[in-house]
Amino acid sequence: MSFKLFILQTFGKIKPTEKIEARRAALWDDYQEFLKVEESDELKDYLELEKWVNSEDFKKRKKEIESLRFKGSREFNQLNEFTRLAKSKEIKKYLQLKDSEELKRFEGIKKSEKLKTFYELRDFVEEGEYQKEKKQIKGQVYKGSVEERQLLEFVKLKKSKLLKAYFELHGSKELAEHNEFSESTELRDYLRLRNSPERDKEKKKKLRELKRGFRIKKYFRFERSQKLKLYREALGSHNLERYYELETIINSDDFIQRKAYLQDKTKFEKSNAYAKFNQYKQLKNDRGIKFFLAFEKSKSYKNYLDVKDSFDLKRYFELKKITESEEFLKRKAYLEDKKKWEKSEEYSKQQHFLSMKKFPHLVKYFKYLGKNDFDFFKNWEVVFEELFDTGKLDEDKWITNSFWGNKLVKGSFSQIGDLQCFNSGKNIVLDNKKLKIQVKKEHAKGKVWNPASGFMPADFEYTSDMLCSGESFWLEEGIVEAKILFNPVKQVVSFFYLLGEKASPQVNLLEMGAKNRVGTF
Known part of the structure; x- marks a missing residue:
């Protein structure tokens, strides 16, 4: 192990892979949740509620609701006015008569043809028409006609x-x-x-x-x-x-x-005028007509007529309808309720806001809001990823030769001094989301690159393999991450490196074997 790696590991700068992955995954999940919350209607509702709960309008509305009382209210005054009118002697008498049998009888006679006939006959007899017709009929004689x-x-x-x-x-x-x-x-x-x-x-x-x-x-x-x-x-x-x-x-x-x-000497007695006069006398003595005429002159009926179209009566019925309405009773109960604020829509919205304030995803959202925890995810985009989770090698992403070997000899080759030849993917195994490159002691034929003579056939006693993304992915700058498990053996050197369009420089991101190094050229 290199001194640098030793120092980093000794002082805990190199964390266990599981912790790094777990923290990265948790942070990624938090970032995805952050983005989801940021675009959600729920956050919009929360922010609107927060703005409203902290506004002067909310405080003013709360104060208004808490200050509401039944005494002195419009409803209080309406109920008092209705009570006063309900106690009025005139209105009481009116209401007693309003639905009485006497009034029903009176109204029935009033609409009857009998009363109409009586009035017509009374006018006929008492306003002179009867005497006029009588005189006219009796004045009609044959002599001189x-x-x-x-x-x-x-x-x-x-x-x-x-x-x-x-x-x-x-x-x-x-x-x-x-x-x-x-x-x-x-x-x-x-x-x-x-x-x-x-x-x-x-x-x-x-x-x-x-x-x-x-x-x-x-x-x-x-x-x-x-x-x-x-x-x-x-x-x-x-x-x-x-x-x-x-x-x-x-x-x-x-x-x-x-x-x-x-x-005819009896023509008047046979006349319509005489018949009307007799009918009038009969109706004048009719019990119903007598009742009607007496009731019409009574004090109770006079009061009924005085009150019937009065402002007080209209106001009485108006207030009766109001004070007996479900809306009024609810309003009265509301104004008398000592806990009207706790039952208000505003209170309910405030409690909903306070409840939302404790939602874990919203708490987490505001924890990260304005921080730089997600800068890595915001500033970097994944453009190439391989999890080796399909059970076989993705040949659209990888070739099992070096980039130049694939270009020049359509296969792999080794450098002078290498003990192994590269086996074109035969030494690559995919197992449980892991890719393994095996080094085997076995005889194999391959090619060696000799700067003086070019590619030359050679025999090898070991085989291994390599993976290259040169046919599918290139980058000029960025972050390269890989999860690699090494079981260091000094006789076997393994590399994770970057190579450009030219043979050099080669950036060895990681080297394990005789020397354990990171970041060398």
């Missing part, structure tokens, strides 16, 4: 000479025969001969014969009669038209009924 005058006029017309002559001839056989003869050939011949200016003997003879004829004589005798004259005068006359007009009127049902009504 329009109907009497119409009937007298009709009788007079019917007895007149003009209409007597008209009705005697109208539709008679005599008039029909006269009218028929007026269109006859005999009359036309007679009138033609009579009116002719020139008459010979034959014509005169013919005229005399026609003139002596019975029908001609009868025609002209009727034509010159007073009866026909009156008939023709009556045709289209005003008297005839008036006669027919009056005949229609006096024969109508309305005229007959009106005449009978005017001649």
Whole structure:
């Protein structure tokens, strides 16, 4: 062992591997937990709660809640006002009557058709309409009426000479025969001969014969009669038209009924006005109407009406609803509660904050916050890692030759003086997450590099192996860590080294064997 390694181990500078790994793993786990907490909603909630709990608003709110009392509160005043109104004599009487059977009966009658009829009849009787109709009905008599005058006029017309002559001839056989003869050939011949200016003997003879004829004589005798004259005068006359007009009127049902009504001595007793008057007297004595009129004038009902739409009653019911509400009762109980702060949402949030403050992961987070414990993880990134935990060698990462051997001879080679040849991975064993490089005493053929003659075949009595990352990973700077267990044998030299693109320099990070050294070129 080198003196440097001896001193480091003697003074405890080189810690046991298990402790180093355990501390590193624990710190890594803490770092992962730190990152998780740092991005969590829980931390945001905690910081918000911390800010709120330490704020002036929180202190002010706590003071407000703790200072709340029922006495002097709005609820206290509302309850007092309600109690005062509930004791009011007027409101008490109102409430007694409000749901009483008397009021229900009164309201029922008030909405009834009977009361409506009573009021209408009372107005009819007491406001003069009844007397007016009574006087009017009794004043209607047949004598001197329009109907009497119409009937007298009709009788007079019917007895007149003009209409007597008209009705005697109208539709008679005599008039029909006269009218028929007026269109006859005999009359036309007679009138033609009579009116002719020139008459010979034959014509005169013919005229005399026609003139002596019975029908001609009868025609002209009727034509010159007073009866026909009156008939023709009556045709289209005003008297005839008036006669027919009056005949229609006096024969109508309305005229007959009106005449009978005017001649009836008991028409008032049969009138609607008289019936209304009798109905009014009956309703006035009705028990329900009497009750209604008496109740309407009572003091209790007057108080009911005075209070019904009053501000005090509205306020009473408003306060009753408020003071009996679940919200009011809860608020009252809350204000009277001596532990209202402990039951508040703010207190609950404060306790939640204090509870969170003790969460192990949050305690650990604030322990590391602002410290440099995680600087190694923050400043360095793992770019190459091998745990040898797959059961076989990962050929994407490793070659079992040296970098230059792989490039130049596609295999391994040894240096002059080496006793072993490298066995292309045959001496490498993976077991339980460990990689072992074995040195065996056995005959083998290989190559030796001779600067003067190049690569030369050689026989060896020992075999060993090597691993190189040259085909998968290179670095210019960084941290290289490896966990290597050595069982030092002076005859066997083992290296863990770094090599660049050139054969030198070679940095031996660790050398074990004849000499135990670290960090040599």
